[in-house]
Amino acid sequence: MRSEKFGKDADLLVEIEGLGVRRGRKWLVRAVDLSIRRGEIVTLIGPNGSGKSTTAKSLLGVIAPDEGEIRRAPKLTVGYVPQQLTIDRTMPLSVGRFMALTARFPAAAITAALAETGVAHLAGAALQQLSGGEFQRVLIARALIRKPDLLVFDEPVQGVDFTGEIAIYNLIGQIRDRLDCGILLISHDLHIVMAQTDRVLCLNGHVCCSGPPEQVAASEAYQRLFGPRASETLAIYRHDHAHNHASEGAPLSANSDDVEENPLSQPIRTGTASGHRHA
Amino acid sequence: MLDDFFVRALLAGIGVALVAGPLGCFVVWRRMAYFGDTMAHSALLGVAIAFLFDINLTFGVFAVATSASLGLVALSRNRSLPADALLGILAHSTLALGLVLIAFMTWIRIDLMSYLFGDILAVSRTDVMIIYGVGAVVLAILVAIWRPLLAGTISPEIAVAEGLATERARLVFMLLMAAVIAGAMKIVGVLLITSLLIIPAATARRFASTPERMAMIAAIVGALAASGGLFASLEFDTPSGPSIVVAALILFLASLTWRMVEPERLKAEEVTGTE
Numbered sequence: 001m002r003s004e005k006f007g008k009d010a011d012l013l014v015e016i017e018g019l020g021v022r023r024g025r026k027w028l029v030r031a032v033d034l035s036i037r038r039g040e041i042v043t044l045i046g047p048n049g050s051g052k053s054t055t056a057k058s059l060l061g062v063i064a065p066d067e068g069e070i071r072r073a074p075k076l077t078v079g080y081v082p083q084q085l086t087i088d089r090t091m092p093l094s095v096g097r098f099m100a101l102t103a104r105f106p107a108a109a110i111t112a113a114l115a116e117t118g119v120a121h122l123a124g125a126a127l128q129q130l131s132g133g134e135f136q137r138v139l140i141a142r143a144l145i146r147k148p149d150l151l152v153f154d155e156p157v158q159g160v161d162f163t164g165e166i167a168i169y170n171l172i173g174q175i176r177d178r179l180d181c182g183i184l185l186i187s188h189d190l191h192i193v194m195a196q197t198d199r200v201l202c203l204n205g206h207v208c209c210s211g212p213p214e215q216v217a218a219s220e221a222y223q224r225l226f227g228p229r230a231s232e233t234l235a236i237y238r239h240d241h242a243h244n245h246a247s248e249g250a251p252l253s254a255n256s257d258d259v260e261e262n263p264l265s266q267p268i269r270t271g272t273a274s275g276h277r278h279a
Numbered sequence: 280m281l282d283d284f285f286v287r288a289l290l291a292g293i294g295v296a297l298v299a300g301p302l303g304c305f306v307v308w309r310r311m312a313y314f315g316d317t318m319a320h321s322a323l324l325g326v327a328i329a330f331l332f333d334i335n336l337t338f339g340v341f342a343v344a345t346s347a348s349l350g351l352v353a354l355s356r357n358r359s360l361p362a363d364a365l366l367g368i369l370a371h372s373t374l375a376l377g378l379v380l381i382a383f384m385t386w387i388r389i390d391l392m393s394y395l396f397g398d399i400l401a402v403s404r405t406d407v408m409i410i411y412g413v414g415a416v417v418l419a420i421l422v423a424i425w426r427p428l429l430a431g432t433i434s435p436e437i438a439v440a441e442g443l444a445t446e447r448a449r450l451v452f453m454l455l456m457a458a459v460i461a462g463a464m465k466i467v468g469v470l471l472i473t474s475l476l477i478i479p480a481a482t483a484r485r486f487a488s489t490p491e492r493m494a495m496i497a498a499i500v501g502a503l504a505a506s507g508g509l510f511a512s513l514e515f516d517t518p519s520g521p522s523i524v525v526a527a528l529i530l531f532l533a534s535l536t537w538r539m540v541e542p543e544r545l546k547a548e549e550v551t552g553t554e
Contacts, residue, residue: 060440080440090307091433092487101430102441126488146441 011038013073013150013182014059020067021054028054030067031206036150036182041172043185043193043213046203047225052186053083055203056152059184076150079143081136083154083186087127095130096123099142113145114138117171132159136168144175151175152184157192169196190217190226285513287407288399288466292509292523294410295463296475296501298417301494302459303476303501304483305452308432308490312477313363314351317370318456319472321347322464323377326394330387331380337409337461344457347373352453374469397468397520399509410462417455424448429490466505468520475501478527482534500530 012035019032029051036042044052057063059070060080087093099110114120117137122130130138136156143151153172157165173196176183187193190200194213202208208221216222306315322340329339351369355362381389393401421428424447430438431445438445456476463472479501480493487493507530508523515522 057436057440060436062436062439078441080437082434082436082440085434085437087433088308090481090484092484092489092493093433094488097489098433101433102426102438102443152440 009037012036013038013076015071016055016059016068017071018068019055019058019065019070021051021058021063022066027205029058029203029205032068032201032203033207034059034201036184038149038182039176039180040198041176041183041185041196042199042201043187043190043197044201044203045187045190045193046208047188050204052188052203053154056154056184056186060152073149077146077148079146079148079151079181081139081143081151081153081156083158085135085139089128093127094123095119095125095127095138098127098138099145101142103146105145109145113141116144116175117141133161133164133168136160137171140168140171140175144179147179148181150182150184151179152186154186155188156185157187165192169193172196190222284400284402285509287402287404288519289506289509291402291407291410291462292399292466292505292519293502294407294414295459295466296479296505297498298414299459299463299475300479300483300497300499300501301418301421302452302455303478303480304490304494304497305428305432306456306473306476307480307484312473313366313370314348315456315460315473315476317351317366317373318344318348318453319460319464319469320370321373321377322460322469322472323394324373324380325377325461326389326464326469327377327380327384330384330389337406337464340464341457341461343373344460345454348453348457352450392518393468394464395468395470395520396518397464397466397471397523399466399512399519401465406465413458413462417458420451421455424451428452466519467523468518471520471524474524474527475505478524478531479504482527482531485534485537501527504530 014036016032016034019034020030021028032051032055034042034055044055046052054063058065060078061070095114096107096110099105099113105113111120111123114123117140119134119137119141122134122138127135127138136158140153140156143153151172156172157168160168169192172183172185175181176196185193185197190213194200194217197213199211200213200216201210202216202219202222202225204225208225209216209219211219306312321343325340325343326336328334328343329336332339347369351365354360354365354369360368378391381391390398392398427438427443427445427448428451430441430443431448435445459476460469460472463475467475479497482500483493483496486496504527505523508526509519511517511526512519512522
């Protein structure tokens with residue numbers, strides 16, 4: 001049955017049906033259905049503890065599910081950018097060596113992958129010396145050097161400032177276009193990822209709602225989970241995404257005009273964004 | 280050449296250190312120092328059991344150290360006790376059990392000191408050959424499981440997600456540790472085996488920029504400590520184990536005066552600085 005299904009739909013990479021994961025008696029997630037196709041970016045959003053990472057890790061085989069079924073296309077190559085990774089000081093690890101963590105690659109491929117995420121100059125640096133943004137870019141480069149069919153990003157913008165966030169999300173969009181892979185993206189804020197997302201699953205222990213980002217943002221379930229203001233923020237960002245597209249991997253300055261209009265994000269974000277220009 | 284007891288001890292010491300260095304790096308990286316200690320302490324129980332059933336000593340130690348490590352893995356899964364408490368219980372109770380068992384066997388005279396602290400006189404011709412034979416196999420297996428073991432050490436989640444068999448690598452690694460402990464027991468003694476794993480690795484950290492280089496340097500540092508310690512042991516008539524550990528300690532302290540090797544740091548900063 002397995003091969004039958006994946007044979008019929010060549011673009012189907014992975015499919016989850018009725019996933020349930022339990023810690024003791026508490027269900028972390030339950031009844032989650034999810035499928036990812038080639039060329040598609042699926043975003044999981046939800047508050048902390050809503051089971052986003054749990055769902056992703058089950059899909060990756062890191063966690064064994066207590067319920068439900070996970071089917072992967074045969075010979076699926078996966079690239080994974082985990083939410084957290086601390087490299088101990090006792091581990092001497094250069095960026096270049098880290099790139100070959102799970103498989104061997106020629107030096108030229110390593111340089112090319114690092115260049116694609118804009119960190120080629122760091123190849124010789126020790127991982128422990130990188131800033132948050134540099135480390136995320138190295139993690140992404142390491143995942144995409146595998147030319148994966150499926151890329152999983154768990155909160156890829158942690159410790160990255162606002163401008164950096166947009167640049168990284170744009171980068172993820174470019175990676176999808178270039179590798180023609182499927183992408184599962186985990187985020188807690190819909191408004192920034194939305195420009196790059198084809199389908200959103202709003203998670204809170206179960207799937208609250210799902211669909212194209214605009215539809216999810218407008219849905220009652222989403223507003224109940226994040227409050228009505230969340231969708232207001234979203235509306236403001238909506239018309240903004242077109243001119244935030246990066247043409248190459250280098251970070252762009254965010255066009256902050258729209259941020260100005262938005263009282264919610266203003267105080268948190270202006271301080272960190274380096275490229276603010278006021279029209 | 281192998282007729283001379285000192286040459287035998289020297290060869291055995293160097294052989295064990297060459298294998299212990301790379302394995303010791305993983306002990307340091309995975310924070311398994313107390314785990315190693317527990318396995319090593321259980322070696323004395325292995326000695327007692329080997330005498331009791333009249334089986335090969337090295338094999339007895341290997342079997343008991345393996346069972347201790349597997350027992351630990353099984354016990355740590357149910358999580359009713361914190362890991363360090365579990366290790367403490369197992370380390371000392373196996374050591375005590377070994378001592379009590381040996382005391383019961385009044386029909387054999389055993390020089391306990393030589394098992395606890397090592398004895399260069401105890402190394403036989405066969406021991407040297409076993410150490411090099413098994414040592415070569417251990418290193419070959421370590422090379423074979425290197426990538427999954429290292430990836431599982433750095434990020435188990437990435438390693439598993441991207442399809443590496445980290446759990447199998449971890450179990451194999453424990454068998455390798457048991458083998459090294461069995462080989463090292465006669466030279467450094469059960470109480471000091473862990474130091475042969477940890478001190479050379481810690482010393483090597485300052486000179487290494489990749490995991491592979493650290494493993495190689497640790498092997499060399501260990502071999503230097505083993506030969507230095509054995510010469511001192513012969514010269515000053517001190518027990519071989521403590522002498523080797525003191526030699527390793529001296530190398531470690533000397534390494535602290537060295538600046539940490541991270542030459543790339545400057546380069547990286549220069550490049551970012553010019554942007």
